[in-house]
Amino acid sequence: MSFEEDDRVVLHDEHSEFDGETGTVTQTMESMFGDVTYTISFDDGQEAGVPEDDLEAADDDAADVDEE
Secondary structure (H helix, E strand, O other): OOOOOOOEEEEOOOOOOOOOOEEEEEEEEEOOOOOEEEEEEEOOEEEEEEEHHHEEEOOHHHHHHHHO
16 A cells, blocks of 8 residues: 555554654655655654555544544
């Protein structure tokens, strides 16, 4: 599954300080080999160069709860 800018996603990367957090895709980048990586913005910062395999679509209901 590919993601687009402004999509809400959950990061799964045990080496990241944002592991398990929900953020927003702010940029997509495609390498010359066709691999896509993402920059994800979180409340406390951002993570760049995130591969698609480390992301999952965020549940829309969870996003609504976070904003209340």
